[in-house]
Amino acid sequence: MDVRRPNYLKREDFQQLIDLLWAAGYQVLGPQVHEGAILYAELKRIEQLPKGISDHQIPGRYSLETTDSPRWFDWANGPQAIKPLVFPSRETLWQARRQADGTIEFMIPEQQVPKVAVLGVKACDLAALRLQDQHFMEGSYIDPGYAAKRMGLLLVGINCSHASEACFCHSTGDGPEITNGADIALAELETGFVIRADTPAGEALLQQLPLERVAAEQLAQVKSQTEQTVQQQVRRLPVIQPDQLQKLRDHPQWDDVAERCLACGNCTMVCPTCFCHHQSDELTLTGELSRHQREWDSCFGESHGHLAGMQVRPDVKPRYQQWMIHKLDVWQHQYGRSGCVGCGRCTSWCPAEIDFVAEVRALTGETP
């Protein structure tokens, strides 16, 4: 059977995919409901998957509802993508220890390659991971911790069959269909999955599953689900040209949004492409050992704008400008594309109900 082409896996056989991944030495993570949201957590049994769960997301609101659907992947996303698996919110980069003779020994933690398989990764989050790869692995310096974690990752992507009210991945060109970036690509139907392997690792796994030939009607159903999901997306991010937002720094909309923004940084914490961080040293009380820590930072925080002894972004307006102009405009010079993949998280998790797309449209003069 050619597993590089779409085949069919019955719903009752899905457990075999999970078992196969564990048997191949992966820790398997999959979507589950935790504290009212979808999160990736350790997955052993299909019963842990969010059966018949769908999400509603609007500016400042995220909620789940239970339906009678047999589906496990009928939701858009949760508060975190797969970023924390490769770029943890807090990690030790190195340690330094004072020796008895007064010299200092530097120790870099040994980089393990943890084998982790993530089931049910959405297209927008795969696109975000691609951007993180560019940042951490394809610049002048390769981040060894990120590279090790990334190397051990096996990704099972799934087409979205439901878009939340906050999603706009179609307008950024990043979804809702899995086209690349996954080892295995799935599309869920009522009774099972259309499944194909996109990499040799995926191929080796699918060879061991009881796959069936996919019917033309099943492929047509997948296509129609994707089209429906696109139709559900009510938000559309305008195309921003490089330098376009930079030239709009005097637009009155920045004052308007700065009045509403709390500078809490939630938007940057949930964004799957944000990579800003700060580093600090933690000393033990005896002064013999220090740990050099890296933690996620936000362009909305005080410390982020504290450069060369002065505060370069003293209030909310320049901080909001930094977030949006970097993400949508300057990023194009740095990475060849915008830094937004249309997941909508920054809008859903904003306590001030700020709608990212609406702000962009107001700035660029597009009607809402």
Ligand code: SF4
């Ligand atoms: S835009 Fe919203 S989430 Fe982001 S810092 Fe402002 S209030 Fe917080």
Ligand code: SF4
């Ligand atoms: S800017 Fe907002 S919509 Fe775009 S990738 Fe980040 S969180 Fe998602």
